[in-house]
Amino acid sequence: RGPEVPEGARYERRLDLTTGVVHVSCTDDDGGVERTVLVSHRHQVVLISERRHGWAVAPVAISLTTPHNTVTSPISGGLVLEGSVVPPKDADEGDVHPRFAVALVAGGGEVRLDQGVVVIEDPHEVQIRVAATTDVRSHDLVDDIVDILDAAPGATQILADHEADEPPLRSQVRLRIGADDDGLADRVVDEFEMARHLLVSSSRAPSLPANSQGVWNRDVTPLWNSAYTININFQMAHWAAGPLGLDASAEPVLAWLEQSVAPGTDAARSIYDCGGWTLHHMSDLYGYAQPRRGRWSVWPMGASWLCSQLWDHARFSDDADVARRTQVLLAGAARFIVDFLAEVPDGRPAAGRLVPVPSHSPENAYLLDGEERHLGYGATMDNQICRQVLADHLEAAARLGSIDPQLDHAVGESVGRLPPTVVSRRTGGVQEWIDDVEEADPAHRHVSHLWGLFPADQIDPIATPELAAAAAVTLERRTAARRAIDEGDEFRAILESAAWAHIWLACFGARLGDGDRALDNLRVCLDRFTCPNGFILSHHVAQVGDAHAFPVAVLELLVQSHRNEVRLLPALPSAWTSGEVRGVRA
Numbered sequence: 001r002g003p004e005v006p007e008g009a010r011y012e013r014r015l016d017l018t019t020g021v022v023h024v025s026c027t028d029d030d031g032g033v034e035r036t037v038l039v040s041h042r043h044q045v046v047l048i049s050e051r052r053h054g055w056a057v058a059p060v061a062i063s064l065t066t067p068h069n070t071v072t073s074p075i076s077g078g079l080v081l082e083g084s085v086v087p088p089k090d091a092d093e094g095d096v097h098p099r100f101a102v103a104l105v106a107g108g109g110e111v112r113l114d115q116g117v118v119v120i121e122d123p124h125e126v127q128i129r130v131a132a133t134t135d136v137r138s139h140d141l142v143d144d145i146v147d148i149l150d151a152a153p154g155a156t157q158i159l160a161d162h163e164a165d166e167p168p169l170r171s172q173v174r175l176r177i178g179a180d181d182d183g184l185a186d187r188v189v190d191e192f193e194m195a196r197h198l199l200v201s202s203s204r205a206p207s208l209p210a211n212s213q214g215v216w217n218r219d220v221t222p223l224w225n226s227a228y229t230i231n232i233n234f235q236m237a238h239w240a241a242g243p244l245g246l247d248a249s250a251e252p253v254l255a256w257l258e259q260s261v262a263p264g265t266d267a268a269r270s271i272y273d274c275g276g277w278t279l280h281h282m283s284d285l286y287g288y289a290q291p292r293r294g295r296w297s298v299w300p301m302g303a304s305w306l307c308s309q310l311w312d313h314a315r316f317s318d319d320a321d322v323a324r325r326t327q328v329l330l331a332g333a334a335r336f337i338v339d340f341l342a343e344v345p346d347g348r349p350a351a352g353r354l355v356p357v358p359s360h361s362p363e364n365a366y367l368l369d370g371e372e373r374h375l376g377y378g379a380t381m382d383n384q385i386c387r388q389v390l391a392d393h394l395e396a397a398a399r400l401g402s403i404d405p406q407l408d409h410a411v412g413e414s415v416g417r418l419p420p421t422v423v424s425r426r427t428g429g430v431q432e433w434i435d436d437v438e439e440a441d442p443a444h445r446h447v448s449h450l451w452g453l454f455p456a457d458q459i460d461p462i463a464t465p466e467l468a469a470a471a472a473v474t475l476e477r478r479t480a481a482r483r484a485i486d487e488g489d490e491f492r493a494i495l496e497s498a499a500w501a502h503i504w505l506a507c508f509g510a511r512l513g514d515g516d517r518a519l520d521n522l523r524v525c526l527d528r529f530t531c532p533n534g535f536i537l538s539h540h541v542a543q544v545g546d547a548h549a550f551p552v553a554v555l556e557l558l559v560q561s562h563r564n565e566v567r568l569l570p571a572l573p574s575a576w577t578s579g580e581v582r583g584v585r586a
Contacts, residue, residue, distance in 0.1 A: 003058035006030070017193045019166045020201060021159075029381035031055040042161050042206060043152040046130040049159070050108075052123050053486040057341045062118040062128065063100055067220050072116045073142070074221050078105035078120060078149075080142055086220050101141035102132045105149050125154040135283060137210075145445035169200050172245045176553070178578030184519075185576060187526050188554060193551040194534035199240055202544065205251035208285050210237050214544035216535070223541050224282075230302035231362040232446065235309055236500055237545035239455065239552045241559075242316035245585045250313045254322065257306055257329055260287030264303055268336050272300065276336030279303040281362065295374045300340070301361045301382055307333040309455065311392045316585050327396040331404055334393040337386050338410045340531035341418075344377070349434050354417040358383045361432050361448045365440035378434035380449040388456050390415040421452055421459065421467055429474035430459070430467065443481035445501040446507070450474060454507040456563035461513055472512055475505065498538040503553050515571035518557055525550070560586035 009028045017025065022037040026294030031054015039046050063079075064072065064096040070083030080103040106118050108126035113119070120126055131148040138144040152158060175192055179185035183385035209228045212233050228234045241250035264277030267289035272278070279302035280291045291297035307330045341354040362381065367373040390411045397408050424431040432439060432449040452458035453471050461468040502521040509518030529537045536547040559583050560567040566586050 002033070002060045003056055006055060015197075017197050018170055019163050020170065020197060021162070024532045026056075031057070036159070038159065038162050039201070040152070040158050040162050042165055043158055044131060044148050045152045045157050045158065047155055047162075048126075048128040048130070049155050050123070050126040050128075052126065057122065057124060057226075060120045060123050060126065061114075062106060062120070063105065063116060064104055066102075074113050075103060075105070075142075075146060077107060077111055078103060079113065079116060080104075080145060082141055085191065095202075099135040099141060100132065101134075101138075102130065103130060103142075103145045103149055104130050129155075145306060146450070148248050160247075166200075169246060169248065169528065170196060171550075173243075173555075173581065173583040175581050176579045177576050179575045180485040180572075180577070181575040182549045183455075184523060184526070185579075188522060191526060191530060191534060191547070192551045192554050195547045196240065196244060196434075198534070198544055199237070199244075199249050199548040200246060201253050201549075203238065203241075203249045205248050205255065207252055209234070209252035210545050210548070211545045212237070212538075212545040216542070216544055225284075227288075228285075230279060230283055231296070231299060231448075233500060233502070233543070233545060234283075235305060235455070236504070236549040238309070239549050242313045243555050243585050244551060245316075245583065247313075247317050247319065247322070250310070250317070253306065254310055254320075254325060254329075256285070256287070257303070257310065258325065259328070260289065260303070261332060263287045263289040265332070267300075268339075272336075272340055274336050274339035276334065276335050276339065277303060277332045278340075279306070285543075288427075296360065296363045298358055298375060299362060299382075301356070301385045303329075304333045304337060304385050305326045308385065308388045308392050311396065312455070323396070324400060327400055327403065330389065330393045330523060331407060332395055334411050335407055337389055337413050338407070341386070341414060342377070344434075350378055350419040352417075353378070353419045354414055355419060355434065356386055359434075361446075363446050364432065364444045364448065366433050366435075367440050368437060372440045376433055376435070378419055380421055380430065380432050380434075382453040384421060384449075384458055385416050387415060387458065388452075390418075412577060421449075423466060423470040427473065427477060428470060428472045429477055442477060443485050445498045447474065447478060447501075447504065450508055454504070454511045454556075460511070460563060468512055471508065472514070475508055475512075475517070478505075497529070497540065498546075499520050499525050499536040500538055500543065500549065502529070503549045506553035507549075507556050510553065510571040511560070513571050515557050515573040515576075518553065518571060519573040519575070522550075522553060555581070555584060557586060559584050 009026050011026045014023045024035040026032050033050055033052045033056040035050045037048050064081040067080055068083050068086050070081050073080050082101045084099045106128045107122055109123040110121040129149055131145050133145050175189055177189055178184040203210035211228055213222055213226050217226050238253050261277050264279050268274045268276055268278045278300040279289050281296050282292045283297045293412055310326045314326050342357050344350045344353050344355055357377035358375045359377050359379040359382045360375055361379040365374045393411050402408050422431050424436050426436050430449050450471055459467045459471050502525045506518040506521040535542045535544055538546055557571045560570050
């Protein structure tokens with residue numbers, strides 16, 4: 001709390017996407033305040049610096065508040081808030097509820113404490129430093145957080161270190177688009193840069209990887225408990241790390257997966273009697289690996305998809321340590337798949353093939369005798385993931401040397417027996433399940449059976465033209481069905497209103513060489529789901545992690561690198577008449 005702002009004062013707030021520094025000013029001819037705010041990764045503090053003059057030089061009161069269960073204690077020059085997180089409404093008995101501490105110290109005037117409030121008298125130049133920690137990484141919360149604040153240098157040095165550290169991450173890839181399209185190209189570039197900022201700011205070693213809310217969750221019980229939804233959203237939130245050269249944003253995923261191996265191994269053994277390790281469709285910071293409640297939860301391909309994604313990142317980074325660490329994770333995922341696959345009996349579709357069972361196509365259902373079914377065997381997406389992980393394991397063994405020759409042999413025997421992706425005789429699109437059955441929801445936001453088109457490269461206009469043509473039919477059918485819902489079913493329109501789905505559709509269009517279709521989906525994302533601050537909405541809720549994938553869809557229009565080749569301008573939208581992109585990693 002500070003002085004009352006005079007009527008007519010000029011207010012401006014600006015975010016520098018090159019440095020991640022926020023600049024705020026509120027001034028008139030008789031005084032004002034100018035503020036900069038930054039989060040120092042090097043020193044692990046939030047720094048708020050202010051210059052005040054005229055009417056703004058009045059006592060400032062600062063406090064820390066939260067809806068969680070806390071106690072406030074004084075420290076030198078400030079205060080510390082310590083407490084425990086309020087459990088979510090659907091918490092199970094015995095769930096872990098983290099403890100946390102937030103501390104604040106202030107300077108730049110006469111500082112005193114008044115009933116849990118820091119008061120700064122005569123504040124001409126103010127510096128406020130804030131630090132936070134949790135019992136995930138700290139045991140002595142208050143002592144550790146005070147140590148962080150004590151170790152941080154002065155405001156000038158914190159700012160100098162920050163401005164040295166941040167630009168290399170935030171400006172490695174530079175994008176310029178020239179187009180006569182009512183400003184759409186400029187908006188695309190703005191969101192590209194904002195999404196990169198959000199990824200760098202919320203997923204960065206040594207912190208945990210970002211979840212759907214990033215680090216901007218405002219709710220005590222957020223949607224999906226701010227957990228890791230690993231049947232698309234978590235993966236999508238980190239797609240950009242490879243092409244943007246953001247190794248520091250991929251490292252948290254790798255480190256988290258390494259700590260998830262133990263619970264994943266227990267889940268593989270106790271549920272499926274398989275070796276290796278697995279994660280299901282929802283996990284958390286502790287590596288929760290069991291199926292959660294809900295019909296979508298029995299889907300044990302989460303770890304496998306993530307291992308394949310990390311191996312793809314190792315290709316981008318060419319980092320030997322990342323490659324070897326990922327190889328170990330891949331081997332565990334491959335072992336699970338080899339043990340998990342079952343042979344299809346005679347008389348059934350794909351008889352004699354090896355398939356994952358139970359199997360699910362996130363998060364759709366199919367109709368059997370007029371009733372919805374979610375589980376079966378050999379869903380197309382699961383087959384594609386299994387094929388990719390087994391192939392990646394063999395590639396890692398060839399590149400880095402085998403770590404388990406017997407597993408290599410079993411993988412080689414299994415990979416050729418997986419069912420191929422096929423064209424549906426019923427629709428002409430890519431068949432989603434092992435049987436050519438009707439989908440329960442032809443407008444579903446997930447298009448899981450095109451996983452082989454993107455992020456994988458098993459469907460390709462050059463290498464597999466028949467499947468690519470079928471993928472285009474699938475996309476056209478989904479688009480038509482969604483259009484009908486938008487026009488006639490408000491509730492369903494809200495349910496399916498997911499920005500991430502349009503970003504994924506844009507990636508599909510780019511892989512098929514249809515830049516105009518891809519750009520149409522990016523336009524929808526910007527027009528319908530993007531907030532003024534660059535956050536992106538899904539199901540009418542801010543899903544910051546979904547925004548992270550926006551740059552990938554843009555880059556896929558300009559440069560693609562898969563199937564051991566680089567393709568330049570593979571899906572250039574017709575409206576983009578000039579421009580350049582620099583620094584992309586392929």
